Amino acid sequence: MTENDTAYSLLQRISKGDEIAFADFYHLFEKRLYLFIKSKLNDSFEAADILNETFLEVWRKAETFEGRSKVSTWLFGIAYFKTVDRMRKKTDIPMDSDNFPETADDSPDAMACLLTAEKSDHIKFCLDTLKAVQRAVMQLAFFEDLPYSEIALIVDCPENTVKTRMFHAKQAMKRCLSNRMGG
Amino acid sequence: MKKEISELLPFYVNGSLQGEDLEAVKKALSQDKALRDECAFLENLRDEVQNQTHESSPGQLGLKRLQRDLAKEQTTRSRRLPQNDNIKNKVWRIAAVAACIMLLVQTAYVVPLWQNNKDLVAASGGNAAYIRGPVLSVTFVPEAREENIRELLLAVDARIIDGPSSLGVYKLAVSKNPEAVIAKLQAHKNLVETVQRDGGESSGK
Structure with a gap:
């Protein structure tokens, strides 16, 4: 039985008001979903709030899930929109802006440098500096290991946009790491 | 072409690439060292993202x-x-x-x-219910006007307790001395046509 089969079966029980199934569903996705939300918000308390809201939404809407996508796609989609909504309320900065300046140093030397020791802290720091939309895509691609087609469903944008966001995220990471390691 | 491949690299690294995309990336990697370096960088990046799990969730x-x-x-x-x-x-x-x-x-x-x-109490005043005493039958001349009849009846202290009948007969109850009342009524020939005392008395309604 795949994870999706398990999740779907739990959802069906949740739709009938089964609270035990709901707890199982929570345990199945909670950690990953929290990391995904936090990757966008970078605020533990708010991320916990949205996590809570997302699961409440699952409880309310379980019966509307038709199985057209994977359960995780549906779930991450709910979390994504709740997160974007929260961010919109907090700031006027457009959340879908992709006009990121690309000044990364692509030279082989710089690349080699980035792969050396101390990288962990720097990478973490640089991940935090990414734009929210880029962090979300990177989280889905590198933590959830999702294909771009599924990420596109979650963040509700064309597949090419997902690839482009990921590309910009990677360039931004290179630039950030280059600055930190060079300085 | 290189940018297209470069955009696909993260998904090659996470193992989700399939079909033509996968073949194209494999081919490009075999031919381009820069791409291979970039691939190594992305693998490190992915490892780092995966290692974020130490962050405690609720x-x-x-x-x-x-x-x-x-x-x-x-x-x-x-x-x-x-x-x-x-x-x-x-x-x-x-x-x-x-x-x-x-x-x-x-x-x-x-x-x-x-x-x-x-x-x-009757809506009309209800007084008829309590009238007791002699009863007279009276007919009025056709020309008699209501206001004149009213004045006459008030003058003799008589009240209509029944009628008119189909022949135009009214029953009057009088409180005292019916003979005198009859005389007074008969004196008003311009109003009263006939008047006579009935056999019984009004016993009240």
């Missing part, structure tokens, strides 16, 4: 919070929907029973009063 506390919110929501919903209706129905049921009891008590109190008749 876990069991989050579940408790969720269950608390859920219970609150269910209580609110049940208050809003069925339970609320039950309360409403109960209130209305009690109100209906109280109204029925009140109606019963009121009926039990009022009906005997109706039967006594003492407090009932």
Whole structure:
């Protein structure tokens, strides 16, 4: 039985008001979903709030899930929109802006440098500096290991946009790491 | 072409690439060292993202919070929907029973009063009900006007207690000395055509 089969079966029980199934569903996705939300918000308390809201939404809407996508796609989609909504309320900065300046140093030397020791802290720091939309895509691609087609469903944008966001995220990471390691 | 491949690299690294995309990336990697370096960089990046798991999630506390919110929501919903209706129905049921009891008590109190008749007064004034004494039968001339008849009857203290009949006969009750009243009435020939005393007396209504 795949994870999706398990999740779907739990959802069906949740739709009938089964609270035990709901707890199982929570345990199945909670950690990953929290990391995904936090990757966008970078605020533990708010991320916990949205996590809570997302699961409440699952409880309310379980019966509307038709199985057209994977359960995780549906779930991450709910979390994504709740997160974007929260961010919109907090700031006027457009959340879908992709006009990121690309000044990364692509030279082989710089690349080699980035792969050396101390990288962990720097990478973490640089991940935090990414734009929210880029962090979300990177989280889905590198933590959830999702294909771009599924990420596109979650963040509700064309597949090419997902690839482009990921590309910009990677360039931004290179630039950030280059600055930190060079300085 | 290189940018397209470069955009696909992250998905090659996470193992989700398939079909033509996968073949194209494999081919490009075999031919381009820069791409291979970039691939190595992305693999490191992915490892780092995967290692973020030390960050603690709400876990069991989050579940408790969720269950608390859920219970609150269910209580609110049940208050809003069925339970609320039950309360409403109960209130209305009690109100209906109280109204029925009140109606019963009121009926039990009022009906005997109706039967006594003492407090009932006719809408017209009801005086006829209490007139007692001799009764006269009177007919008026066709030209007699209501105001003149009224003045005459008031003058002799007589009241119409019945009529007119199909022949135009009115029954008058007089309170005192019917003979004198008859005489007075007969004196007004311009109004009264005939007048005679009836055999019995008005006993009141």
